[in-house]
Amino acid sequence: MSDATKQDVPLRRKGLSRTQKRRLSRGIQYAVFVAALIVFAASADWDRLQNQFAQADIAEQMFPDVITLALKNTVLYTLSGFAVGLALGMVIALMRLSSVGPYRWLAGIYIEIFRGLPALLIFIFIGVAVPLAFPGTEIIGGTYGKVALALGLVAAAYMAETIRAGIQAVPKGQLEAARSLGFSPARAMISIIIPQAFRIILPPLTNELVLLFKDSSLVLFLGVTLEERELSKYGRDLASTTANSTPILVAGLCYLLVTIPLGFVVRRMEAKAQEAVK
Numbered sequence: 001m002s003d004a005t006k007q008d009v010p011l012r013r014k015g016l017s018r019t020q021k022r023r024l025s026r027g028i029q030y031a032v033f034v035a036a037l038i039v040f041a042a043s044a045d046w047d048r049l050q051n052q053f054a055q056a057d058i059a060e061q062m063f064p065d066v067i068t069l070a071l072k073n074t075v076l077y078t079l080s081g082f083a084v085g086l087a088l089g090m091v092i093a094l095m096r097l098s099s100v101g102p103y104r105w106l107a108g109i110y111i112e113i114f115r116g117l118p119a120l121l122i123f124i125f126i127g128v129a130v131p132l133a134f135p136g137t138e139i140i141g142g143t144y145g146k147v148a149l150a151l152g153l154v155a156a157a158y159m160a161e162t163i164r165a166g167i168q169a170v171p172k173g174q175l176e177a178a179r180s181l182g183f184s185p186a187r188a189m190i191s192i193i194i195p196q197a198f199r200i201i202l203p204p205l206t207n208e209l210v211l212l213f214k215d216s217s218l219v220l221f222l223g224v225t226l227e228e229r230e231l232s233k234y235g236r237d238l239a240s241t242t243a244n245s246t247p248i249l250v251a252g253l254c255y256l257l258v259t260i261p262l263g264f265v266v267r268r269m270e271a272k273a274q275e276a277v278k
Contacts, residue, residue: 058246062238069227070234071254077216077230080144081151082209088152089159094189096164107160114157119150119215126150127222143228147219151212162204166197203269210262214255231255 016024095107114122126146131137139145170193178188198205217232224233235251 053245053249055244055246058238058242058244059250062234062247062250066231066234066250066254070229070231070251071257073228074213074216074230074255075258076144077147077151077219078209078213080141080148081155081212081216084148084152085155085159085208085212086205088156089163090194092156092160093163093167096160097167111157111160114153119154120218120221122154123150123218123221126153143219143222143224146222147216150218150222151215154215155208155212158208159205162201162208163197166201167193169200170196203266206262206266206269210259210266213258213262 092107092110095103096111098104098107126139126149130139139149141148167189174192174196175188178192179185183191216230219228219230220233220236224230229237231251231254235247238247239245
């Protein structure tokens with residue numbers, strides 16, 4: 001071995017290991033992220049932001065109505081829309097799995113249409129097109145009924161596919177065992193298959209609830225009264241009255257009061273589902 005080669009060996013041995021390189025790379029990424037935050041914080045005009053979005057006196061004026069009225073209506077709209085969507089989605093999912101061709105075609109057409117259309121157009125259709133097409137016809141429940149129907153029509157298309165996937169994920173042996181015990185196909189589906197499917201699809205259904213909670217902000221396109229306002233409408237009205245954006249920020253924080261805990265619940269359920277599979 002030459003003298004040059006002998007000198008190269010110690011140099012190669014002093015190189016960083018793979019773990020050390022990974023740690024160094026992660027450290028550089030953290031340093032860049034912190035530096036970007038510092039630059040952003042130093043360049044932002046915090047006084048103007050505070051004056052526009054964080055006026056304590058305006059925020060105080062919103063309570064307790066922002067909770068007892070706006071947040072309450074948002075929750076009611078969401079739960080009613082979720083209930084309609086779940087019931088309709090179950091029917092569509094079973095039609096999608098039916099051996100009868102027309103049922104499958106109708107279910108497929110419904111899913112493709114309502115998954116492709118923006119939720120805003122569905123709200124406009126319920127609020128404008130339905131009264132024009134059926135003069136004098138009132139949807140049961142007034143505004144609450146219209147919101148439940150609009151949200152339910154949108155959610156049903158997604159829930160139907162989720163439910164269908166959950167039903168198909170249940171081992172076929174479960175249905176065969178139920179039939180061998182004398183269960184009819186319908187009873188086996190209701191008593192054996194669907195309960196197991198719902199344990200599988202509970203996390204994505206909860207995630208759909210979070211999405212509906214945010215989509216409830218579209219209720220303003222139905223023309224609501226002061227007592228029927230949800231968080232977004234309530235915040236926008238006060239922002240226009242006060243010429244300040246603090247109400248919008250407070251409304252956004254109220255959304256987070258619900259969506260963050262629900263998101264945590266979804267992650268916990270997904271983790272438990274993965275542990276059960278293992």
